[in-house]
Amino acid sequence: MRLERSTYLMAFLFLVIGVLVLYPLLMIFYGSFRSDAPGVPGFFTLKGYAEAYSDPSIYKALGTTFWLATARTLIASALAVFFAWVLVRTDLPFKRSIEVMLWLPFFLPLMPMTMAWVLLLSPHYGLLNKALMELPLVNGPLFNIFSFGGIIWSHTFFGTAIRLIMIAPAFKRMDASLEESARMCGAGGLSSVLRITVPVLLPSILGATILGFIKSLESFEVELILGVPQGIYVFTTKIYEMVHYEPARYPPAMALTAVFMVIIFLLIFFYRYMIGHREYTTVTGRGFNVRTVPLGRWKPVVLTMFIVYILVSTILPLSVLVLGSFMRYFGLFRGEWFTYANWIKVLHDSALLTSVKNTFLLGMGVALSGMLLYMVLSYVVVRTRYPGRGELDFLSWLPWSVPGLVLAMGILWAYVGGVRLPFVLYGTLWLMMLAIVVAQMPMGMRIMNASMMQVGKELEESARVHGASWAYSMRQIMVPLLKPALISVGVIMFQAAIRDLATVVLLYSPKSRVLSTLMLDYWLGGAQESGTVIGLMIVALAIMGAIAAQSLGARRDIE
């Protein structure tokens, strides 16, 4: 009877993942063997593959993609682990406020932020470069945003923030007595972190690092703005060209994504090998110690370091954005450059109210449904021995096996151009919600999995022994212990929904317009400054979401 119930559950979950994840990806795979875009009359051919892989520039772009992703991943992961440890394990003052500020770069819309960095760090007109050139011994621009270094720089703060969001819950759930024991046995502070903390938190750190690496492989907006004008191409800008240049070449673009799939498979196997069958339980029935490490005389130094980091990563570019929204031409300080016109224009836009309402609905819907879905999937994967759970986990990685812009096409072809549904899904918030839940599944699942692995099974088992039902033990034990992870997932889902452009741009209609698409309307329509106003509204909404999540977490901690 037990087996039967698990079989039904697994069948249901496979059906859900099959429809949500596999179906759009199969449409892309199918498209790679067609002579034209899916849905267009054509024939089966390998021409797409031949065209894609006979171009020598593809291999150069592939090499660039890998080394850029590796550099970004190493820098951001190291920073995130250090930040998480300091914020969770030490007595640094203002920790909660600092953590929220460190999250911020993740919420800032990418396109305006990249423009802000251009305005600050362009070798010719960068405001920061100009300011630094006033210093003695500085004769030329110190930075060039249009370079490999500029691309890495633009990604670092965003990448660090997302890794921090993913890693911090695991640190919060780790028993500090493990580190204390190491120190009592003579290990130094750094040694105990490297030999105890990092290995114990390996699932979270490795998960965040591999996810970050995959995300680095598929990013393209920054590379398009900063790299392409200098002849720096990555894999995704090549795909972007194929899809956006006339005539659009879908088959080779789809064929190129096959490389992504292979890479992802290899990374997943690597991740699983590293995780192996080791035990990562840190939260047990014994309760756990969360005592902090005193920073002592290092406290002002570490605090100053965080303040400088926040100023550079967030305050500086955000200030440029705010300033840009009041300018007649973004970044042009000539004549009467100050104006309220952009704000007035946006505030009078009849589409604004609908967009705000839709953005909020989409954000909340995605956050709540994502939390629920990923928690159920993760529970089955990590805490049961149901056959097929490994495959389920493997499938949950797949949305990131293709670049975001290609996944959006797959979703469009699958849910709109594929099977005829008895109701209209295209152009509704439902479809956008579904697309974002699918697109964010790898990240949501990794956060949940890592936290699930840390919770000892004896907690649940003892509740069951004392007569608690499965639902009761979930509600009273698992959900409270997973609270930091659930909040992280909720925050990530909410912010992804409100700032994600690539996933929703092909799916929305006037009735489901959101702020990110309204921003794009302005931006591409030649009104960058008004687009910046919308970008700031997105930031405000994201910050409110983050503060609300933090408050919820704080209140529950006190309880």
Place this chain on the structure above:
Amino acid sequence: MKRPVMLGTLFLVLVLVLGACAPKAAPSPSPTPTAPTAPSPAPSLGEWDKVLEAAKKEGTLTLYSTWAAEAGEAMKTGMSKYGIKLETIGGQGGDLELKIATEQRAKAYVADVFTGGWTNQTNTSQAGFGQPVTSALPSLGEKDVWKIYPGKYDPTNSVYVSGTGVTPSVVINTDLVKKGEITAWNDLLDPKWRDRIVMTDPRTGSGPGASGVWVFMPLGEDFWKKMAAQRITMQVRYDLAVNQVVYGEKALVLFPAFSRTVVAIRAGAPLQIVHLKEGTSYYLNGVVMVKNGPHPNASLVFLNWLFSKEGQIVVGKALGNYTIRNDVVEDWMKIPELNAGTFTVMEPPNNLDPEASKKAAEFAKNVFGK
């Protein structure tokens, strides 16, 4: 007790949220006036009244447009007089073309009308997603008012010309380029301009870069290869191409977006449009009514308004375009920024060949590399 209540509340919020999402220039440099091809006969008033009445009942019109940000509000005001709420979806032409194609194939019709340049509209029509206008529109029945008759270039009555605009060949930063230093294309081959030129990427096959290269392809492959040797920076994004010259990173830009150039000049940027002696090109703006659009009558009312004197003034002014009518005084084009009167417009119009942009893209890829 508190936690179950909280979980219950979360579930309720989720249900409510999901429920809420349920679908429910001086002498006009405009092109040489062309003799209109036979205007449609004006419909009888009763017939058009019926269209107006039906459009009012439809109540809404969904416009996919690359002009959304600039002209959206003006067009919304124009349509509100007919009791029609205009809803716009903006974006790049290629994305909008893809959206329409997908909607059509899935029979999930959202778009009613698609406006923008000429390439994507022509592509949409050629893919079979354009709706030929069979009803006679009152404005199309007007006689002796056309510089360019809207249906002149498409015998299927599917893609219409709605206006024309100037594509400046060269815009200079006056802090970096002296007046009179560049007057002809050959001036750009001077080694001093190496690494100092940015260009809107013609290899995309759409936009001002592609149409500009198409017009000046007759300069010859050798000439363009020499230009390529100047190590021109290619920008896919029109705004960034203008920015680079505004901020002085580059000395000059080839084929920038006119609207963004004018915004920059008006904001005090040290830019100047330079009209080379070989002439200046212009582009066509196109409009296509989308097949099976959910608001066919509202679409007809929009097209009729767009071709009317009022519509031409409103949209022309918002976009900084020339109109297709000769009964409109295009005051807004008499702007000093354009240096009107100092140039001649290339003939023939640059992108009447439906394959023009694609040919330009292939040419550019050959010259500048992929």
